[in-house]
Amino acid sequence: MAEAIAGSVHDGDTVAIEGFTHLISFAAGHEIIRQHKRDLTLARLTPDLIYDQMVGAGVARKLIFSWLGNPGVGGLHAVRRVTEGASASLELEEYSHFGMVGRYTAGAMNLPFFPLRSYFETDLPVANPLIRPIRSPYGDDLVYAVPPLEPDVAIIHAQRADEQGNTQIWGLLGCQKEAAFAAQRVIVVVEELVSDDVIRADPNRTVIPGLIVEAVVVEPFGAHPSYAQGHYDRDNRFYIEWDAISRDADLLEQWLDEWVYGVAGRAEYRDKLGDERLDALRPGSSPSGSVDYGDYR
Amino acid sequence: MSPPEPVEAADFSASEMMIVAAARELAGRHVCFVGVGLPNIAVNLAKLTVATDLELVYEAGVFGARPARLPLSIGDPTIVTRATAVTSMFELFGFYLQGGLIDVGFLGAAQIDRFGNINSTVIGDYAHPTTRLPGSGGACEIAINAREVFVIMRQSRRSFVHRIDFRTSPGNLGGADGARIRREQGWLGAGPSVVITDLGVYHFDAGGVMRLDSLHPGVTLEDVQGKMAWLPAVADRLIETAPPTAEELRLVRDVLDTEGIYTR
Numbered sequence: 148m149a150e151a152i153a154g155s156v157h158d159g160d161t162v163a164i165e166g167f168t169h170l171i172s173f174a175a176g177h178e179i180i181r182q183h184k185r186d187l188t189l190a191r192l193t194p195d196l197i198y199d200q201m202v203g204a205g206v207a208r209k210l211i212f213s214w215l216g217n218p219g220v221g222g223l224h225a226v227r228r229v230t231e232g233a234s235a236s237l238e239l240e241e242y243s244h245f246g247m248v249g250r251y252t253a254g255a256m257n258l259p260f261f262p263l264r265s266y267f268e269t270d271l272p273v274a275n276p277l278i279r280p281i282r283s284p285y286g287d288d289l290v291y292a293v294p295p296l297e298p299d300v301a302i303i304h305a306q307r308a309d310e311q312g313n314t315q316i317w318g319l320l321g322c323q324k325e326a327a328f329a330a331q332r333v334i335v336v337v338e339e340l341v342s343d344d345v346i347r348a349d350p351n352r353t354v355i356p357g358l359i360v361e362a363v364v365v366e367p368f369g370a371h372p373s374y375a376q377g378h379y380d381r382d383n384r385f386y387i388e389w390d391a392i393s394r395d396a397d398l399l400e401q402w403l404d405e406w407v408y409g410v411a412g413r414a415e416y417r418d419k420l421g422d423e424r425l426d427a428l429r430p431g432s433s434p435s436g437s438v439d440y441g442d443y444r
Numbered sequence: 445m446s447p448p449e450p451v452e453a454a455d456f457s458a459s460e461m462m463i464v465a466a467a468r469e470l471a472g473r474h475v476c477f478v479g480v481g482l483p484n485i486a487v488n489l490a491k492l493t494v495a496t497d498l499e500l501v502y503e504a505g506v507f508g509a510r511p512a513r514l515p516l517s518i519g520d521p522t523i524v525t526r527a528t529a530v531t532s533m534f535e536l537f538g539f540y541l542q543g544g545l546i547d548v549g550f551l552g553a554a555q556i557d558r559f560g561n562i563n564s565t566v567i568g569d570y571a572h573p574t575t576r577l578p579g580s581g582g583a584c585e586i587a588i589n590a591r592e593v594f595v596i597m598r599q600s601r602r603s604f605v606h607r608i609d610f611r612t613s614p615g616n617l618g619g620a621d622g623a624r625i626r627r628e629q630g631w632l633g634a635g636p637s638v639v640i641t642d643l644g645v646y647h648f649d650a651g652g653v654m655r656l657d658s659l660h661p662g663v664t665l666e667d668v669q670g671k672m673a674w675l676p677a678v679a680d681r682l683i684e685t686a687p688p689t690a691e692e693l694r695l696v697r698d699v700l701d702t703e704g705i706y707t708r
Contacts, residue, residue, distance in 0.1 A: 167504050167505070167519050167533060168504060168517055168518070168519020168520070169504070169519055169521070192533075193581075212579070213579060213580060213581055214480075214578050214579050214580065214581035214582075215576065215577075215578050215579050216480075216578035218480070218516075218517035218518070218519060219480075219481075219516045219517035222576075222578075226576070227575075227576050230573070230576045231572075231573055231574065231575065231576050232572055232573075232574065233572055235571065235572050235573075241565075241579050241580070242580070243580040243581070243582060243583070243584040243585050244503060244533065244537060244580070244581050244582040244585070245533075245537035245538070245541075245542070245582065245585045248533050248534050248537060248538075252534060263542065263585070264542055264585070264588060264589060264630070264631070264632075265584050265585040265588060265589075266584060267588055267614060267629055267631060268611070268614040268617055268625065268629075269584055269611050269612060269613065269614055270565070270570070270610045270611045270612070271565075271580065271584060271612070273570075274565075274570050274610070288630055289629055289630070317530075318521060318524045318530065319504045319505050319506070319519055319521075319524060319530065320505055320530065320531070320532045320533070321504070321505065321532070321533055322532065322533050322534065324532065325532075325534060374521055376521050376524060380521060381516060381517075381520070381521070383516050386516075430521070433525045433526070
């Protein structure tokens with residue numbers, strides 16, 4: 148992980164650690180903090196705890212987002228501290244969810260904009276002048292356009308990939324595919340490295356091809372405290388605890404010292420959490436039915 | 445459903461009444477886009493009571509969810525296992541929502557005005573807000589593209605305001621013109637049709653203005669007027685909301701919200 152982040156993430160970059168509630172690469176976010184990256188523009192539909200931690204650690208200059216909260220719990224207090232009142236210092240560029248998805252899609256497809264039927268009669272285009280109304284070239288229809296988003300780096304956590312970076316995801320797919328294809332560089336972080344045969348046995352499940360992947364990092368529980376479908380549940384206790392930690396700048400600093408700067412990497416973080424806590428997050432089993440692709444020769 | 449058993453007003457909380465009243469409004473609806481927070485529990489209660497065929501749609505990319513526990517958030521893994529379909533967010537927002545397949549979008553809000561316009565972005569000035577709220581998420585496009593919109597929120601003078609600080613999700617705009625503007629601009633949605641609070645239930649009149657139709661048990665008109673910034677239009681025949689049945693309360697307390705996160 149240290150090598151992948153050092154090689155792909157540079158000060159001033161636009162970084163997208165995607166994953167909608169599911170499969171959020173906290174492991175990569177923590178490594179970015181440990182390497183003291185600076186002036187990053189952080190893009191994500193839902194900044195979640197990981198960007199609250201990264202903003203609290205001082206790596207970010209700007210957020211590009213569509214929903215800023217601790218899902219199911221409340222606010223992101225480190226972000227709020229630098230976005231409220233006269234001392235607001237973090238730059239915000241905000242959209243709706245579909246606007247963000249459209250931005251990645253335009254980026255992935257090499258298009259100059261993405262049209263959508265959102266934003267009518269709202270204050271969002273006033274707050275963010277990059278959201279612009281356009282007329283259809285085929286009639287009078289009014290739609291809104293959002294510009295392409297092409298992150299320097301997209302970091303995607305997944306259940307499994309092979310050594311070439313062919314990556315399979317199940318459960319919520321969010322907009323990882325769009326973000327990965329839009330990015331200049333892609334880092335994939337997986338629960339499990341598998342052989343090429345495993346990938347080829349179920350090609351419909353491949354979301355990101357190795358073709359666009361720069362680095363594959365194996366990091367079990369790398370999405371903790373978020374979750375990985377079929378592997379572990381969200382550690383909701385931490386999402387609740389984070390509310391109190393992030394309200395207090397000193398507590399947040401202590402937390403970073405202990406859980407980010409104070410560990411060499413994810414293996415030490417896992418050891419520190421302990422098997423009992425991690426085992427309690429493992430779900431019961433609900434396997435997919437299998438399909439027969441057929442053998443054609 | 446079994447016939448309602450009488451439950452005394454002292455035996456349920458205002459939040460429980462709000463959730464139960466919200467769930468009942470979904471009777472007869474088919475496809476519901478479930479918003480963050482209170483809508484989540486209200487819609488899941490409806491699925492267990494008045495709308496057992498309801499298709500739950502989550503913006504995270506799920507159609508036809510069958511959650512085995514109350515989802516902790518709208519991205520909980522329990523909405524995936526045994527769902528009808530899991531899609532990318534591109535498909536969910538593009539094909540299902542913007543494609544016109546959503547009957548009801550169920551939203552929460554920080555501020556609402558008498559026309560059902562919603563703010564979930566900031567309190568105060570946008571550049572230097574006193575409170576930075578989460579922002580749109582999918583709410584802006586749900587308010588425009590869902591065929592109708594239900595809103596559930598706790599009522600106070602700070603939340604039911606003359607003028608919202610930021611329009612995140614359009615409702616009936618300025619009132620009577622709202623329907624015309626929606627039509628002319630080609631929006632699929634007809635806008636908000638019901639607002640459920642901890643005090644009562646509102647629908648909208650022909651002019652697009654919120655009208656109090658029902659007071660929850662034990663709540664007076666004065667209580668309601670004390671918790672909103674405008675003088676509400678009131679139905680000619682203002683009724684009392686039927687109290688929660690024992691079964692509705694059991695589902696809320698013992699099945700959906702066992703930790704009292706939404707109902708405290």
